[in-house]
Amino acid sequence: MKTDSLGIVEARNKLGVLVSRAVHGHQPTTISRSxxxxxxxxxxxxxxxxxxxxxxxxIGRVREAIASRERGEMRMHRYESAAQLYSDYGLPVPGDRS
Structure with a gap:
Protein backbone atom coordinates (compact mmCIF):
# COMPACT_ATOMS: atom_id res chain seq x y z
CA MET A 1 0.00 0.00 0.00
CA LYS A 2 1.38 3.38 -1.02
CA THR A 3 1.55 5.95 1.75
CA ASP A 4 1.80 9.65 0.96
CA SER A 5 4.22 11.60 3.10
CA LEU A 6 3.75 15.25 3.99
CA GLY A 7 5.32 17.80 6.27
CA ILE A 8 3.23 18.93 9.19
CA VAL A 9 2.44 22.38 7.76
CA GLU A 10 1.28 20.95 4.43
CA ALA A 11 -0.74 18.26 6.24
CA ARG A 12 -2.38 20.89 8.44
CA ASN A 13 -3.44 22.81 5.34
CA LYS A 14 -4.91 19.65 3.76
CA LEU A 15 -6.26 17.98 6.90
CA GLY A 16 -9.87 17.73 5.73
CA VAL A 17 -8.85 16.08 2.47
CA LEU A 18 -6.43 13.75 4.25
CA VAL A 19 -9.08 12.64 6.74
CA SER A 20 -11.53 11.96 3.89
CA ARG A 21 -8.90 9.94 2.03
CA ALA A 22 -8.14 7.94 5.17
CA VAL A 23 -11.79 7.25 5.98
CA HIS A 24 -13.28 6.75 2.53
CA GLY A 25 -10.30 5.71 0.44
CA HIS A 26 -8.36 3.81 3.13
CA GLN A 27 -5.27 5.80 2.12
CA PRO A 28 -2.87 6.39 5.01
CA THR A 29 -0.72 9.52 5.12
CA THR A 30 2.60 9.83 6.92
CA ILE A 31 2.97 13.24 8.56
CA SER A 32 6.47 14.37 9.46
CA ARG A 33 7.41 17.03 11.97
CA SER A 34 11.08 16.10 11.70
CA ILE A 59 -3.44 -13.45 23.64
CA GLY A 60 -1.49 -15.91 21.50
CA ARG A 61 1.70 -15.12 23.41
CA VAL A 62 -0.03 -15.62 26.75
CA ARG A 63 -1.56 -18.91 25.60
CA GLU A 64 1.84 -20.12 24.40
CA ALA A 65 3.44 -19.12 27.72
CA ILE A 66 0.76 -21.04 29.62
CA ALA A 67 1.23 -24.11 27.40
CA SER A 68 5.00 -23.84 27.81
CA ARG A 69 4.59 -23.71 31.59
CA GLU A 70 2.24 -26.71 31.53
CA ARG A 71 4.83 -28.67 29.50
CA GLY A 72 7.43 -27.83 32.15
CA GLU A 73 9.48 -25.71 29.74
CA MET A 74 9.09 -22.45 31.65
CA ARG A 75 9.74 -21.65 35.27
CA MET A 76 7.33 -19.16 36.81
CA HIS A 77 8.42 -16.44 39.20
CA ARG A 78 6.02 -15.23 41.86
CA TYR A 79 6.08 -11.58 42.92
CA GLU A 80 4.76 -10.55 46.29
CA SER A 81 3.83 -7.06 45.08
CA ALA A 82 3.49 -4.98 41.93
CA ALA A 83 6.34 -2.78 43.19
CA GLN A 84 8.64 -5.81 43.28
CA LEU A 85 7.71 -6.71 39.71
CA TYR A 86 8.29 -3.18 38.44
CA SER A 87 11.60 -2.99 40.29
CA ASP A 88 12.77 -6.28 38.78
CA TYR A 89 12.24 -4.82 35.31
CA GLY A 90 13.70 -1.42 36.20
CA LEU A 91 10.37 0.36 35.75
CA PRO A 92 8.86 3.10 37.89
CA VAL A 93 5.90 2.04 39.97
CA PRO A 94 2.74 3.72 38.62
CA GLY A 95 1.66 6.54 40.91
CA ASP A 96 5.01 6.59 42.75
CA ARG A 97 6.36 10.14 42.73
CA SER A 98 9.75 9.39 44.28
Missing amino acids: EDERAVLISEEEYEELLRLREERE
Whole structure:
Protein backbone atom coordinates (compact mmCIF):
# COMPACT_ATOMS: atom_id res chain seq x y z
CA MET A 1 0.00 0.00 0.00
CA LYS A 2 1.38 3.38 -1.02
CA THR A 3 1.55 5.95 1.75
CA ASP A 4 1.80 9.65 0.96
CA SER A 5 4.22 11.60 3.10
CA LEU A 6 3.75 15.25 3.99
CA GLY A 7 5.32 17.80 6.27
CA ILE A 8 3.23 18.93 9.19
CA VAL A 9 2.44 22.38 7.76
CA GLU A 10 1.28 20.95 4.43
CA ALA A 11 -0.74 18.26 6.24
CA ARG A 12 -2.38 20.89 8.44
CA ASN A 13 -3.44 22.81 5.34
CA LYS A 14 -4.91 19.65 3.76
CA LEU A 15 -6.26 17.98 6.90
CA GLY A 16 -9.87 17.73 5.73
CA VAL A 17 -8.85 16.08 2.47
CA LEU A 18 -6.43 13.75 4.25
CA VAL A 19 -9.08 12.64 6.74
CA SER A 20 -11.53 11.96 3.89
CA ARG A 21 -8.90 9.94 2.03
CA ALA A 22 -8.14 7.94 5.17
CA VAL A 23 -11.79 7.25 5.98
CA HIS A 24 -13.28 6.75 2.53
CA GLY A 25 -10.30 5.71 0.44
CA HIS A 26 -8.36 3.81 3.13
CA GLN A 27 -5.27 5.80 2.12
CA PRO A 28 -2.87 6.39 5.01
CA THR A 29 -0.72 9.52 5.12
CA THR A 30 2.60 9.83 6.92
CA ILE A 31 2.97 13.24 8.56
CA SER A 32 6.47 14.37 9.46
CA ARG A 33 7.41 17.03 11.97
CA SER A 34 11.08 16.10 11.70
CA GLU A 35 13.11 13.07 10.66
CA ASP A 36 12.52 11.54 14.08
CA GLU A 37 8.91 12.62 14.62
CA ARG A 38 6.46 10.94 12.27
CA ALA A 39 2.88 9.79 12.61
CA VAL A 40 0.45 8.06 10.29
CA LEU A 41 -3.09 9.28 9.71
CA ILE A 42 -5.45 6.32 9.23
CA SER A 43 -9.17 5.80 9.61
CA GLU A 44 -10.66 4.90 12.98
CA GLU A 45 -11.79 1.60 11.47
CA GLU A 46 -8.21 0.69 10.51
CA TYR A 47 -6.92 1.82 13.90
CA GLU A 48 -9.44 -0.43 15.67
CA GLU A 49 -8.36 -3.32 13.43
CA LEU A 50 -4.73 -2.74 14.42
CA LEU A 51 -5.71 -2.78 18.09
CA ARG A 52 -7.67 -6.02 17.58
CA LEU A 53 -4.72 -7.66 15.83
CA ARG A 54 -2.35 -6.52 18.58
CA GLU A 55 -4.68 -7.97 21.22
CA GLU A 56 -4.95 -11.27 19.33
CA ARG A 57 -1.15 -11.47 19.08
CA GLU A 58 -0.79 -10.82 22.81
CA ILE A 59 -3.44 -13.45 23.64
CA GLY A 60 -1.49 -15.91 21.50
CA ARG A 61 1.70 -15.12 23.41
CA VAL A 62 -0.03 -15.62 26.75
CA ARG A 63 -1.56 -18.91 25.60
CA GLU A 64 1.84 -20.12 24.40
CA ALA A 65 3.44 -19.12 27.72
CA ILE A 66 0.76 -21.04 29.62
CA ALA A 67 1.23 -24.11 27.40
CA SER A 68 5.00 -23.84 27.81
CA ARG A 69 4.59 -23.71 31.59
CA GLU A 70 2.24 -26.71 31.53
CA ARG A 71 4.83 -28.67 29.50
CA GLY A 72 7.43 -27.83 32.15
CA GLU A 73 9.48 -25.71 29.74
CA MET A 74 9.09 -22.45 31.65
CA ARG A 75 9.74 -21.65 35.27
CA MET A 76 7.33 -19.16 36.81
CA HIS A 77 8.42 -16.44 39.20
CA ARG A 78 6.02 -15.23 41.86
CA TYR A 79 6.08 -11.58 42.92
CA GLU A 80 4.76 -10.55 46.29
CA SER A 81 3.83 -7.06 45.08
CA ALA A 82 3.49 -4.98 41.93
CA ALA A 83 6.34 -2.78 43.19
CA GLN A 84 8.64 -5.81 43.28
CA LEU A 85 7.71 -6.71 39.71
CA TYR A 86 8.29 -3.18 38.44
CA SER A 87 11.60 -2.99 40.29
CA ASP A 88 12.77 -6.28 38.78
CA TYR A 89 12.24 -4.82 35.31
CA GLY A 90 13.70 -1.42 36.20
CA LEU A 91 10.37 0.36 35.75
CA PRO A 92 8.86 3.10 37.89
CA VAL A 93 5.90 2.04 39.97
CA PRO A 94 2.74 3.72 38.62
CA GLY A 95 1.66 6.54 40.91
CA ASP A 96 5.01 6.59 42.75
CA ARG A 97 6.36 10.14 42.73
CA SER A 98 9.75 9.39 44.28
